[in-house]
Amino acid sequence: MPIKPLESSAFKTTALYISLALVITSIAILPFSYSVVSIKLPVNLLFIAFGVFALGFWREYRGLGRALGGIWFALVCLLVVIIMAYISLFWAVDSRATLQAIRQYLLEPSLFLVLGFFLTTKLDERGLKLLLIGLCLALSYHPIATIWDFFTSAQFRENGFAIMGYYRAMSHLFHTPDATLYAFWLALGFCITLAFVVYAKGLGRILAFIALVAIFFSSLANGSRFLVLTCCVCLLLPFILLSYKHKAKILLSVGLLVCVAGFGIYVFSDKLNPRFNVKNMIDNFRIVWSYYPAEMGRFSPDCYTYLDCSVYSKQEDENSKHIRYEESSLSRISAMKSGLTIASLNPFIPHGFGSLNELMKNLRTNFDEKLLPYRYMMINGERLPMLHIHHQWISFLCETSIIGLVAISLFFIYFLVQTQKALVCSADRTANIIILSLGCFVGALMFMFNFDIMLWREENLTTFILLGFLLGARYGKH
Numbered sequence: 001m002p003i004k005p006l007e008s009s010a011f012k013t014t015a016l017y018i019s020l021a022l023v024i025t026s027i028a029i030l031p032f033s034y035s036v037v038s039i040k041l042p043v044n045l046l047f048i049a050f051g052v053f054a055l056g057f058w059r060e061y062r063g064l065g066r067a068l069g070g071i072w073f074a075l076v077c078l079l080v081v082i083i084m085a086y087i088s089l090f091w092a093v094d095s096r097a098t099l100q101a102i103r104q105y106l107l108e109p110s111l112f113l114v115l116g117f118f119l120t121t122k123l124d125e126r127g128l129k130l131l132l133i134g135l136c137l138a139l140s141y142h143p144i145a146t147i148w149d150f151f152t153s154a155q156f157r158e159n160g161f162a163i164m165g166y167y168r169a170m171s172h173l174f175h176t177p178d179a180t181l182y183a184f185w186l187a188l189g190f191c192i193t194l195a196f197v198v199y200a201k202g203l204g205r206i207l208a209f210i211a212l213v214a215i216f217f218s219s220l221a222n223g224s225r226f227l228v229l230t231c232c233v234c235l236l237l238p239f240i241l242l243s244y245k246h247k248a249k250i251l252l253s254v255g256l257l258v259c260v261a262g263f264g265i266y267v268f269s270d271k272l273n274p275r276f277n278v279k280n281m282i283d284n285f286r287i288v289w290s291y292y293p294a295e296m297g298r299f300s301p302d303c304y305t306y307l308d309c310s311v312y313s314k315q316e317d318e319n320s321k322h323i324r325y326e327e328s329s330l331s332r333i334s335a336m337k338s339g340l341t342i343a344s345l346n347p348f349i350p351h352g353f354g355s356l357n358e359l360m361k362n363l364r365t366n367f368d369e370k371l372l373p374y375r376y377m378m379i380n381g382e383r384l385p386m387l388h389i390h391h392q393w394i395s396f397l398c399e400t401s402i403i404g405l406v407a408i409s410l411f412f413i414y415f416l417v418q419t420q421k422a423l424v425c426s427a428d429r430t431a432n433i434i435i436l437s438l439g440c441f442v443g444a445l446m447f448m449f450n451f452d453i454m455l456w457r458e459e460n461l462t463t464f465i466l467l468g469f470l471l472g473a474r475y476g477k478h
Helices: 005-032 040-061 072-090 095-121 125-139 141-152 154-163 179-199 203-222 225-241 247-271 278-289 293-299 318-322 327-345 357-366 392-425 429-448 457-475
Strands: none
Touching (some): 005 040, 005 125, 005 457, 072 392, 095 457, 125 141, 125 179, 125 429, 141 179, 179 203, 203 225, 225 247, 225 429, 247 278, 278 327, 293 327
8 A cells, every 4th residue: 555645754754853862862862881781782772763754755865975064074084093993903902993983983883973963854843853852951960060079078077178179079970980071071060051051042041051050060160171271172172163243353353362261270270279270281281391201200209109100100300309299280291292202103004993001012122121101100010002093183193093084074174164154054953052152062072172071982972962953954955
């Protein structure tokens, strides 16, 4: 019996909203993978969502090239990265781990990027509102759990707000006790709430502003320094991305205000704890950077107390007698320089995509001990594995070469450009909230990549889905 047009339309609508519900559910439970649920559950939900969507709309995508018109540049950039990742197998120490990383961090996310794009282009204004509500519900848990953890901690009961910046508050359901990784979810919530502040009206804007302040407080409670900086950067992004009168003059004024505030923080921080002493870090960075990574531990007071450090870090000189550097920042500088040392061998050679432990093995293979390109931190006399360089851009350079780094950079820049273009021509407030929030999140990610953010599988999948939402809201006929 032939299907009537009305029934066909109803079937498509049902498939569309089932797919949307599955994707939002997956985003909601991805942060709890490996702890509460297996990562297989949200990933399988995404595959089911793709299948349901394909079942409803496969006839409309026979001209696939035309359907991908709004996303083709991003896919070309990803294709370049994927090619470089496969080429990295020639230099990978563990090719099996590299192949697994390519599947989990590139191939699957690319598929879900396309799913997010196709899904959002089919949503009408009501559907976009449901998408936005779903995202808010899926992500609202994180700042609430962070603030709850802060106020209910034993440290807060003993010391009050004095623990701010030292205690690392987060949801205890998160798969690893690392508040740095959890910063990803707080930054995402901040960006979405910021877009509501920009576009909401009346009472809605007041409530959005209160929520924004609450999420900023959760960022302070989280204790990640770069997260607080990221929130400040996000506050500036609407001034850059939006179109308004006297934009050049306002941007200049905001830029001058940022410079004055930055200089004030630089001067005032000299009186703060070493963890927040920006002045000491900036003033002495050039001297610290001039040393080999294995020698940098001489500037850490912890290498003379409880830390197991390289023998090259225990040789004091005139500089190390007068300079002390905060341990967390110093270890990151040491790791970053190790990564750049690897890349300096040949910037066109990728050293095993997705497996940073291989970087240490590559160091041992290509460098003599006397060159000291290793991190200064040890454990039981053995060098610590290079779990992360703590600088995502340098990681991209090491794992995918300069070619992959350029492709990844263009990939993210493309989304910022599309955000700005969309906000100029779109009059749909719901679509604009989605576009601005996710555009700000792209800018936030690019900033966080300079510090300590690490995109594990769940964060990586979420990022690609959201990027698909962004372009779908940009090119959809809402």
